[in-house]
Amino acid sequence: MDVALVTVGDELLAGDTENTNASWLGRQLTAAGVTVTRVLTVPDSESVIADAVSRYRDAFDAVIVTGGIGGTPDDVTKAGVARAFGRDLVVPDDVRAHLEAKAEQFAADNPELVDRYEMELDLDAWASVPEGGQALLTDESFAAGCVVDGVYVLPGIPEELEAMYESIADEFDGDRTAETIHTPAPEGALVGAVTTAREKFDVAVGSYPRKDDEPGRVKITGDDPAAVADATAWLRERIETE
Template identity: 30%
Template structure:
């Protein structure tokens, strides 16, 4: 079964907002066995929308549209549905009752005509009840294609997607199984990784496809299996993963499909009842922010210090001024002291420290732009490494964050029973 996702809104095309709806919808459809073959973003123009619908008609089984709905004059999707399906708008009593209750009963506001117009839907549409908003979803079919319209507000779209649309799709369509397994690898580039697993990749069964998903400092290997027998597919994926383990044992961090490295690190720290703190210079607090983004992180992540300026490293963090004068602010020695001081001040088992020249200028050090020193303080020792992550600045910072978490992961694994 094939699907296309269409987002409507001029604000997306001009870069005013980022389209996160398409990613959420695509992931949700993939999990129930629907292959998304196109993602499209188009403007708030009726003819453009109709042309898009016509091109997708009978080319896919499902078109999910998001955006262009709401209590304003740019509510264009319902009118376009009527024109495309040669239909007319009528008041849906259930939607009107819901909108009235929401505004007058919960928000204690008088209902206006604009609000009442939310209850207008194409007469032949099947209404998808929006329990968390005023704009209902719509389901209409033309020949071999079902067109579904969802609100563009993310939390409303997610509610309708999860609670209403997916169950309806599962009930109305026969779908194959699509299963994924993802391995997260660190420390080896895409081309070298491909060379290492070439022989294994060549013997993959036809039902399993491999995708390389590189990003700064890591490569994800995604195995995807498609077929009609879920148990057979799971067994095939398990066999392939088992064959990969001895090949990639030294660089694989996680075999979880969706677990990020920071989640893995904090999960292991939780299991060990250990804690972590950070002392950051060139990364400007991004390691701390990454750890803090994980729900439940407060059990293990105690805090961090952004010691960007040299005087802050000395006065606040407690790095010895003589160490800086002797070795430079970007040095293994300074990184080591930063990690130890963070470990001491926060009374943690582990600490990460970074100092470097992210660019574009050298700052207080003569080290070349792109040079970064990373230190990991553990209960037993301090590991320090020096890297050159090149340019641009954003790449240096991101690679430093990833490499720091990778180094921490390796160190805490040494203490796993």
């Protein structure tokens, strides 16, 4: 299963916010045996989002788009995805009713906050999804995410993203498996063993240098668990390990 990630946000491109969502999703998907073969960051631009989703949705088994899905002016992620499919944004009655009840409960629990900031809640924006899409709702997020023909739209706030991903995690399942060897050896000392292991066992082998107090890593990845295990054992006999 090949997946592409599209992370949306001017703040990500400017370096104002670290793109932890891409890293977190990459780890979750890899652990599920899925191959992430694209990670693209785009600005808060409906047309740019639409272009990226249009190109990726037919090229990959699934696309995960994460970014603003609420009701502020720069939250254009759902609109961009709808545009990629040539569809309108619609507001399902049941989704709006669910979010309206949630907003009323929030106001009842936090009257001083609502009064102080004179909060204006755009329920239609929160509840909207591309026509034909399935809404995704969680306790952690006010706005609805959605799924449209293999394109998953999730929030940009990390806690909300993680909760919504967990609700659809079972839909991501692949055969990719990986093993990691920790080594104190410099990368230059690993070239011969890494090259031979790739050719001998038909697996992907990457070497990564030491970072801070952590040892270097050699990661062996493939679709055949037996080949990955054999390559790992072969490498352990030939490189220094920690």
